[in-house]
């Protein structure tokens with residue numbers, strides 16, 4: 072059914088493209104504004120894991136206890152540029168508050184609800200965009216060098232099991248079979264069996280963009296510079312030379328969404344936790360059959376079509392500070408001295424990306440409090456690749472005024488104003 076209504080999507084990462092696809096499928100005329108579709112943003116450079124097991128939010132009492140030592144160590148997986156500290160303190164306070172039991176459970180419930188159908192949404196989107204072959208049922212491994220480290224995570228595994236997450240313990244020989252390039256390194260691991268891998272996140276995004284274009288989505292290669300109101304109602308988005316008019320708007324600029332949301336009167340506590348990757352050229356060898364989180368080093372390895380990708384954890388420094396590759400380079404050097412198969416692999420590429428992160432780890436999916444014809448779809452943090460398609464499906468239901476498959480109240484942009 073073709074609507075006469077026009078939906079304007081601002082941002083063409085996995086979240087914006089998914090919203091565009093499902094809105095178009097619902098019959099709307101759809102335009103996506105992005106200066107750089109399928110560029111080197113977060114949706115391009117991530118680890119490629121469809122981590123449907125990650126139902127627990129990041130802020131936990133255990134993490135908070137470790138925070139002082141994490142902040143003070145030069146090689147810590149958590150880095151803060153000290154000049155950025157005053158800016159990020161309010162976010163960190165909210166993050167700390169989110170670790171209390173009640174908000175923790177609220178966030179876990181919300182994440183659990185949206186993760187349950189995340190793979191189904193990927194399957195639907197990928198099938199329509201000729202991208203199914205890029206999805207692989209690999210599971211994902213959390214691996215430990217020592218039995219003690221494995222045991223130290225027992226409470227987390229028990230809690231995940233309570234949420235219905237399926238997992239399987241692996242001993243050293245099982246791990247070596249799944250991670251031949253890392254043979255002999257790990258003592259114990261957990262395999263999260265339901266998770267999948269996108270074999271090339273950049274190619275996946277490119278195919279989804281192509282699929283959208285084939286369905287009639289129009290792309291405007293420009294930045295949204297502001298919004299236009301007519302009689303108090305949002306009527307257009309300003310790009311460099313003109314207003315782009317629409318009936319419904321979807322704000323999906325990832326880590327860059329905060330300023331445009333503020334123009335609409337919605338002040339959301341969005342920040343960016345920056346992450347790095349290094350690509351190693353593995354030639355034709357397969358070092359890993361399933362993506363792997365190395366607990367002691369706090370890095371993720373993924374064997375992608377184009378080589379082995381190592382991604383690092385978290386840096387708070389805002390959107391404008393230049394990359395600082397020192398930390399990930401030092402981690403890689405330390406790992407090369409432990410894993411002989413990595414020692415000589417050439418580094419093909421180094422990259423910095425911007426995760427759009429909310430302090431409670433729950434994305435923002437829902438209408439602006441002041442302009443109900445603008446829907447927000449951002450703040451997916453460490454799970455944006457996993458949750459992008461499901462977010463698009465939910466937003467498309469919501470803009471049609473239909474009952475959404477899951478309750479969107481816990482994802483509301485206003486949820487922080489009452490807390």
Ligand SMILES: Cc1cc2nc3c(=O)[nH]c(=O)nc-3n(C[C@H](O)[C@H](O)[C@H](O)COP(=O)(O)OP(=O)(O)OC[C@H]3O[C@@H](n4cnc5c(N)ncnc54)[C@H](O)[C@@H]3O)c2cc1C
Nearest residue numbers: 082084085086114117118119120295325346454455456457
């Ligand atoms: C190192 C790393 C590893 C990760 N690993 C995983 C993983 O394994 N699994 C997982 O699920 N998630 C992972 N993530 C998180 C995931 O990549 C992000 O959550 C997700 O890509 C966010 O998608 P997005 O569409 O919201 O944002 P983005 O991909 O950042 O896209 C936002 C888009 O908005 C555009 N834009 C910005 N400003 C404007 C403007 N003014 N006007 C128009 N357009 C604009 C940008 O050009 C960009 O294309 C990882 C992230 C990092 C950094």
